Amino acid sequence: MKMKRFTGVLTAVLVSGAMLAGCSGANDANAPANEGASSGDEGKKQPTYTFRLAESHPADYPTTLADKKFAELVGEKSGGRIKIEVFPSAQLGEEKAVIEQVQLGAIEFTRVSTGPLAEFNKAFGVFSLPYIFENEEHEWKFLNGPEAQKMLEDLSSSKFMGLAYYDSGARSFYTREPVTSIEDLKGKKIRVIQNKVNIDLMDALGASATPMPYGDVFNALQTGVIDGAENNWPSYFTSKHYEQAKHIIVDGHQRVPEVLMASQVTWDKLSDEDKKIIKEAATESIAYQREQWKQFEKESEDKVRAAGVTVTEVSDLKPWQDAVKPMIEEYRADYKDVLAAIEGSK
Structure with missing residues (x-):
């Protein structure tokens, strides 16, 4: 046994x-x-x-x-x-x-x-x-x-x-103070995802890139370490960033x-x-x-609007697109085939 x-x-x-x-x-x-x-x-x-x-x-x-x-x-x-x-x-x-x-x-x-x-x-x-x-x-x-x-x-x-x-979804900018045009973004300290392309994007738009982990953004907005950040509607809502950055300009600059x-x-x-x-x-x-x-995404946008956030829709993207054209051309050699495939998918 x-x-x-x-x-x-x-x-x-x-x-x-x-x-x-x-x-x-x-x-x-x-x-x-x-x-x-x-x-x-x-x-x-x-x-x-x-x-x-x-x-x-x-x-x-x-x-x-x-x-x-x-x-x-x-x-x-x-x-x-x-x-x-x-x-x-x-x-x-x-x-x-x-x-x-x-x-x-x-x-x-x-x-x-x-x-x-x-x-x-x-x-x-x-x-x-x-x-x-x-x-x-x-x-x-x-x-x-x-x-x-x-x-x-x-x-x-x-x-x-x-x-x-x-x-x-698409990413847009949200800030502590109103930003209603590309000119208003100049000099603002904006949190970005930690990669070089995003840093160069902020430079192209005249803002100051501040890379940091996503989890640190709320406190950074609250204390004024940064002037704003950029993200999609659901992240803007669930992170409660809208409580500290009550202004969003919907430019949809990235689909990441x-x-x-x-x-x-x-x-x-x-x-x-x-x-x-x-x-x-x-x-x-x-x-x-x-x-x-x-x-x-729809629920998040509705709730943010209901909370009294100032929403500015960009009606003319041309000034924004023109500002980043030199940056895109700078990167074209790195992403030649992919960019060609993206442009061919329209």
Whole structure:
């Protein structure tokens, strides 16, 4: 009886030790992905995984809801073998720090803006160039096209696996004091995403770029460290930045998509079957995210307007576009093919 009990315990230890899991503590994320399962041997158990997905936005934000939908789909398609736990509200760190951890394989998945991602993969800096998309339809025609999909694949050179693009609307400027024209923006200290393109954009518009983590912006607005920031309607609302910066000028200078991605370290250890499951789940989550985004974007704008924020619509974008033309030409050599594809998607 003792021998049977010992044999059973030993077997359980050997099997559980062979299973790869993200950061569950019980399993080793560095173990070979197919250990414990034999290709073509249906009698062997397939590996199980528990992965983490880092998200900087709140639990009810459209990207977080899409993260959860993605995780749900992965669970369903894998029969519960692959579990992805979503950690919202920057619980695992701010975006830039998380990207570094994903690159190392310490965190398995994340949803990140292409803004900070450009610091790790230069190609994604193109999305920070101003006024390159005419509208949402133009943006998504490009994102669904071959050039944008190739960009996701090419993230492997930076040790990431790009899975899908998510919507993030258009970005506009909001400030502590009224800004009703491009001239009013001159000299203002504006928080920007931490990449060079955004810094150059502020220079082109005559403002002073102040890079800082998203989580520091509210206090910086409150204390006057910065005069304003720029973002989309949902972020402006959920961050409560509108309480400190009560003026927004809707110029829609950027459409900076989000990227759902995995660590290449993690990806390389998965079987082809599990890669397919994860990729399919990511693709299927896009429509859900875009639906959630459109609804929340409208709700956010309505609530901000109801709170008494001064909203200035830019009726003539030409002065803004003219101001940034030299900057875009400066970057054209870096993004020649992508810009050509964007312009061809109109």
